[in-house]
Amino acid sequence: MRLKECIIIGKANVGKTLFAINFAGYLGIPKLEIEFTTPGGEVYKRSLHLGEALQELISDQPHHTLGLQRIQIQMPGFKGRKRFTLIDTSGLTEGIHEQTLVRRAMAQTLAQVRNAHIILHLVDASSVGKGEAIEAMGEVDWQVAQFGGMRSGYAILANKIDLAEAERGLVQIRQDFPGHLILPISALWKTGFAEVKQFVWRHL
Helix, strand or coil, X not given: CCCEEEEEEEECCCCHHHHHHHHHHHCCCCEEEEEEECCCCCEEEEEEEHHHHHHHHCCCCCCCCCCEEEEEEEEEECCEEEEEEEEECCCECCCCCCCHHHHHHHHHHHHHHCCCCEXXXXXXXXXXXXXXXXXXXXXXXXXXXXXXXXXXXXXXXXXXXXXXXXXXXXXXXXXXXXXXXXXXCECCCCECHHHHHHHHHHCC
C-alpha cells in the first residue's frame, strides 16, 4: 500500500531541509532512513542520525538539496499512529536557472507536488517585511499558493519567526493571503511544530 505523501516546497534557502530533519526529530525519530532521488532518476538510501543529517544535509549555499529526499514517518497521536512519507525538495527560483542540473531538480519538484496529499509551503517570513507580500515572496511562491489553495491539505509555513523582522512579514502575509492557512514556525527552534503536526494528522 502506497503511503500518503507530505511534500515540503519553497524557494532555495527558506529552511526546507532543516524543517524536514527537525520535524522528524520532533515526531520522535532519532535516526532517519532517507531515500534520495537525483534529478537524473538515480535512487539510493542512507541512514543518518539527526545530528549527522543536520551536519551533512544543511548548507547556506542555495540548491545544496538537489533532488528528492524521502523520509518514512510514523507519527504518534491520541488514536495510535499514522504513517506517511515526508518529502524534502529542491529549492525553486524565479525565472529559468542557468544550471541544467538545477532546472532538472526544480522540474522534479514540480512533478512530485502534483501527487502529494499534503503540501507544506515554506516561506521566509523575515524577508517579507517591505512592500506587498506577493511582491516580496515572488511569482514562484504566488503560483504555488494559487495551486495549493485549491487543495485542502495545503498550508503556508511562515518560517524564521524567531527573527525580529519576521513579525512584520507575518502580518503582511496574512493580509495578502487571507484565504490560506498560515502557520508561523521556526524550523531552527521547532516553534509551531505542534500546530503543523495537528494539520498533517488531520489530512492523513
